[in-house]
Amino acid sequence: MNELNFIDLFAGASGMSEGFIQAGLNPISHIEMDKYACDSIRTRAVYHFVTKNGKEKFYFDYLKGEISREELYSQVPKDILDSVLNIEITDDSIKSIFSKIDKTLNKKKVDLIIGGPPCQAYSLLGRHHENIENDPRNKLYIQYGRFLKHYEPKAFVFENVPGLLSANKGQHFKNLKAYFRKIGYEVYHDTLNAADYGVLQARKRIIIVGWKKNIDYGFPEIKKIKVETTxxxxxxxxxxxxxxxxxxxxxxxxxxxxxxxxxxxxxxxxxxxxxxxxxxxxxxxxxxxxxxxxxxxxxxxxxxxxxxxxxxxxxxxxxxxxxxxxxxxxxxxxxxxxxxxxxxxxxxxxxxxxxxxxxxxxxxxxxxxxxxxxxxxxxxxxxxxxGNAVPPLMAYSIAKAIKNKL
The missing domain is CATH 3.90.120 (DNA Methylase; Chain A, domain 2)
Known part of the structure; x- marks a missing residue:
């Protein structure tokens, strides 16, 4: 099977990406505005590279504090570190982001886009804010859609809190679905609980899956995992x-x-x-x-x-x-x-x-x-x-289901 490539938007510390990598998909780029999360993504990218190339001792030495981060990072090609973009996705920055990613593609196709915009505005706590309707985070799905228009992946996976469904009496979710359909994707969603996929945590999340209209597979069957562990x-x-x-x-x-x-x-x-x-x-x-x-x-x-x-x-x-x-x-x-x-x-x-x-x-x-x-x-x-991450085990189950379809 040809390698499937993905971009991770609003990547956080790359918990979602970790699950997709474990399922055999290849990350092209991660975009995240938090500096420390970007540092974590880079360190993890180095981990994946050195373990594939028999150099894992450098990683373990770093964890033990025996070598510096600079020494660890020197073990990998610069483009691996450069693929992590520490930048906020805005109207002003998006063209620059496209330019940086395009330079690294090297004729590769983006098969999939994953990620979930910051969800505080939709959370139960977030809804106590008086000016929620004008919160710019409510419109970040439009920025997400601009990546879909630019790269035209076969599919996307969009994660968020259940409050997305009911925010503004459901109007935000209707707008989101209509927008993704307008730009060429059939959209399906379900509420998943991480505890059904091996994670020892009751964590409900909305998973939205979009397919290019010519390869519409509906919402994939994501196999549940039963564990007796506490x-x-x-x-x-x-x-x-x-x-x-x-x-x-x-x-x-x-x-x-x-x-x-x-x-x-x-x-x-x-x-x-x-x-x-x-x-x-x-x-x-x-x-x-x-x-x-x-x-x-x-x-x-x-x-x-x-x-x-x-x-x-x-x-x-x-x-x-x-x-x-x-x-x-x-x-x-x-x-x-x-x-x-x-x-x-x-x-x-x-x-x-x-x-x-x-x-x-x-x-x-x-x-x-x-x-x-x-x-x-x-x-x-x-x-x-x-706390902000998508559990990697849950992401892995989703990734396997998407990969099987693609």
């Missing part, structure tokens, strides 16, 4: 941490289990990185302990109004009453979102002996990133990238 199962081989403790490089504590083998989350690397916990003050740790005890006893969530008076800091007890939430160790996690970069209250580790919020690596595992995926930037930057 969150506790994928945390148990990681070293125990205290609040504020950071293990930048550490040994695993036990051999990998069937889940970690099957989905290759521990894939050839014999150490773990970025097992970093944020620090918490004494009051928050007391609250976390109460929340974990409540959850362990009756699987009951802590409500803010139920806290002892001396632990309360907010007079408003009705908004965000469930601001403290324990990750369900005996099942799948609730949705990991970018807010995890601001505080850990919504992602409390299920083990009361650790009594902290989850680490960067634990959050990455909930999103199904392999352990050798390295997030550049600070702890907060890493959390933000993870």
């Amino acid at each position: 969150v506790n199962d994928i945390f148990q081989d990681l070293p125990k941490l205290k609040s504020g403790e950071a293990l930048h490089v550490a040994d695993y504590t036990i051999p990998k289990n069937d889940y970690l083998k099957r989905f290759e989350l521990r894939n050839g690397v014999d150490f773990v990185t970025q097992h970093i916990s944020r620090p918490h003050n004494a009051r928050d740790l007391k609250i976390y302990k109460i929340a974990i005890e409540k959850w362990d006893k009756n699987e009951e969530r802590l409500k803010y109004p139920d806290l002892p008076k001396e632990l309360k800091t907010h007079k408003n007890e009705s908004s965000f009453a469930d601001r403290f939430k324990v990750v369900n160790g005996k099942g799948v996690s609730h949705t990991v979102v970018a807010h995890i970069a601001k505080d850990g209250h919504y992602y409390i580790h299920p083990d009361i002996k650790q009594c902290r919020s989850i680490s960067v690596r634990e959050a990455a595992r909930l999103q199904s990133f392999p352990d050798d995926f390295y997030f550049e930037g600070s702890r907060s930057a890493a959390f933000k990238q993870i």
